[in-house]
Amino acid sequence: MAEMIAIEGLTKRFGTITAVDDISFTVKRGEVLGFLGPNGAGKSTTMKMITGFLAPTAGTARVCGFDVQDRPIDAKKKIGYLPEGAPAYPDMTPAAFLDFIARVRRLDGAARKRRIADAIEKTQLADVLYQSIDTLSKGFKRRVGLAQALLHDPEVLVLDEPTDGLDPNQKHEVRSLIKAMSYDKAIVISTHILEEVDAICTRALIISGGRVVADGTPLDLEQLSRHYNAVAVRLESEGDTDAVKAALERIDGVASVEANKYAGLLTVYPTDARSLIAEVGQAMRAGRWRVTEIRVERGHLDEVFRRMTQA
Amino acid sequence: MGIYTIFRRELTSYFLTPLAYVFIVIFLAMAGTFTYFVGNFFGRGQADLQPFFQFHPWLYLFLIPAITMRLWAEERKTGSIELLLTLPISMTDAVLGKFLAAWCFTGIALVLTFPMWITVNVLGYPDNGAILAGYAGSFLMAGSFLAVGAAISPLTKNQVIAFVITSVVCFVFTVGGTGVVLNFFSGWAPTLLVDTVAQMSFMTHFNAISRGVIDARDMVYFASVIGFFLFANVILVDLKKAG
Numbered sequence: 001m002a003e004m005i006a007i008e009g010l011t012k013r014f015g016t017i018t019a020v021d022d023i024s025f026t027v028k029r030g031e032v033l034g035f036l037g038p039n040g041a042g043k044s045t046t047m048k049m050i051t052g053f054l055a056p057t058a059g060t061a062r063v064c065g066f067d068v069q070d071r072p073i074d075a076k077k078k079i080g081y082l083p084e085g086a087p088a089y090p091d092m093t094p095a096a097f098l099d100f101i102a103r104v105r106r107l108d109g110a111a112r113k114r115r116i117a118d119a120i121e122k123t124q125l126a127d128v129l130y131q132s133i134d135t136l137s138k139g140f141k142r143r144v145g146l147a148q149a150l151l152h153d154p155e156v157l158v159l160d161e162p163t164d165g166l167d168p169n170q171k172h173e174v175r176s177l178i179k180a181m182s183y184d185k186a187i188v189i190s191t192h193i194l195e196e197v198d199a200i201c202t203r204a205l206i207i208s209g210g211r212v213v214a215d216g217t218p219l220d221l222e223q224l225s226r227h228y229n230a231v232a233v234r235l236e237s238e239g240d241t242d243a244v245k246a247a248l249e250r251i252d253g254v255a256s257v258e259a260n261k262y263a264g265l266l267t268v269y270p271t272d273a274r275s276l277i278a279e280v281g282q283a284m285r286a287g288r289w290r291v292t293e294i295r296v297e298r299g300h301l302d303e304v305f306r307r308m309t310q311a
Numbered sequence: 312m313g314i315y316t317i318f319r320r321e322l323t324s325y326f327l328t329p330l331a332y333v334f335i336v337i338f339l340a341m342a343g344t345f346t347y348f349v350g351n352f353f354g355r356g357q358a359d360l361q362p363f364f365q366f367h368p369w370l371y372l373f374l375i376p377a378i379t380m381r382l383w384a385e386e387r388k389t390g391s392i393e394l395l396l397t398l399p400i401s402m403t404d405a406v407l408g409k410f411l412a413a414w415c416f417t418g419i420a421l422v423l424t425f426p427m428w429i430t431v432n433v434l435g436y437p438d439n440g441a442i443l444a445g446y447a448g449s450f451l452m453a454g455s456f457l458a459v460g461a462a463i464s465p466l467t468k469n470q471v472i473a474f475v476i477t478s479v480v481c482f483v484f485t486v487g488g489t490g491v492v493l494n495f496f497s498g499w500a501p502t503l504l505v506d507t508v509a510q511m512s513f514m515t516h517f518n519a520i521s522r523g524v525i526d527a528r529d530m531v532y533f534a535s536v537i538g539f540f541l542f543a544n545v546i547l548v549d550l551k552k553a554g
Contacts, residue, residue: 088394
């Protein structure tokens with residue numbers, strides 16, 4: 001089955017507050033879906049409904065074909081879940097905790113040992129296996145949560161802020177891990193780190209006020225930025241700024257030109273995200289401008305994020 | 312299978328913290344103190360454990376809530392409830408596993424009072440059948456206290472609140488059969504109500520069993536109390552898990 005997660009019209013109300021409002025999407029095998037959104041947008045609530053912790057007010061969530069409400073046990077067997085804040089039993093050691101999870105997941109004998117060893121290796125927990133979890137640092141606690149989610153090699157991984165609290169090296173390792181696993185799994189991660197979307201997600205959903213406000217590949221989302229395909233030109237001398245700006249504005253397809261006089265930097269914004277580098281280059285040669293730098297901007301995800309979530 | 316895994320983890324977890332040791336030591340010390348000093352064990356001149364068993368409801372009244380207060384309140388506070396309830400087990404498995412672990416733990420504490428039984432056998436010729444019945448009654452009553460506490464625990468994230476409410480509810484169940492409460496009703500209420508109140512009391516049923524009278528009705532009573540509160544437990548966890 002291609003569609004490992006199928007969400008339809010999912011809605012959750014707490015009293016008069018609508019936390020998740022009619023969200024629909026699907027995740028296929030091999031996809032890493034990034035959930036983006038400000039705090040309180042409904043990311044975690046959606047994940048809690050996919051994993052069967054919360055019952056939706058309306059709509060359905062299906063995991064590997066099993067409706068999470070009607071066939072909870074079958075669905076939960078397919079899911080590895082890292083809840084927000086990576087909760088665990090603080091009095092236990094990671095070794096005992098993983099053993100407990102493996103037993104609940106009905107892994108027996110050799111398979112249990114192998115899976116636990118594998119999860120420990122992937123999340124690099126070997127050094128802290130026999131310390132109680134409440135004495136571990138935030139990063140290690142997060143990795144214990146991750147190890148628990150990976151333990152049964154699930155087909156569906158739901159990770160709520162998997163890199164929160166990790167240092168840059170650990171973040172990199174967790175991202176590599178997620179990437180390495182993604183080819184045969186359907187993965188949903190929530191994050192508010194935009195670079196993460198670029199680094200590991202094949203698709204991103206921006207959620208705001210409980211609704212999906214944007215859905216596409218990271219590149220699709222970048223194209224929504226006004227910076228996408230903008231051309232930045234840095235002049236050798238600031239004195240030429242006005243003349244060059246006037247020349248650039250005459251180019252066909254230029255929406256606007258913004259000048260930063262002090263830096264001698266001109267940014268050319270295109271209409272409908274078209275590429276302007278050829279035209280700008282031509283104008284540069286024709287006008288014999290003395291230019292020290294010319295580059296094409298990528299879209300700014302954070303700008304798209306802000307625009308989408310503050311509207 | 313799911314129940315057993317939860318049971319195993321829970322029971323082990325008692326011994327990971329000082330809770331288990333503190334509980335057992337206090338329980339044994341208090342049980343001994345009450346039996347020998349307050350219960351006049353030696354002065355009575357009778358070879359039985361009546362003075363030992365009669366204080367069990369009062370011991371349970373403040374010791375059992377100490378066990379049950381953390382059952383769900385702590386899971387809710389640390390967020391591990393989200394982990395537990397997204398594992399492939401049913402809510403019933405989780406509730407029963409936790410309850411049975413707590414019951415087994417109190418059973419261990421109860422078994423450790425065996426020196427009492429040895430003492431009475433050294434000193435005289437007691438009716439060991441009656442003593443066994445007393446233990447069975449005490450164990451059943453402990454189960455009822457635990458079921459009440461387990462059902463109250465998910466109502467709050469605060470363990471102290473869970474402790475206090477459980478103690479109060481258990482107190483009502485305990486004193487329901489004593490003269491104070493019954494006198495309050497007997498002046499004006501119909502006999503049926505007075506009987507009902509008396510029948511709802513842990514004490515009435517426990518006293519019957521601990522004297523060695525094993526009546527199916529007492530057994531059914533405790534089983535129903537446990538069953539009812541475990542059912543309530545499942546519903547309350549489901550209701551309160553998200554908060």
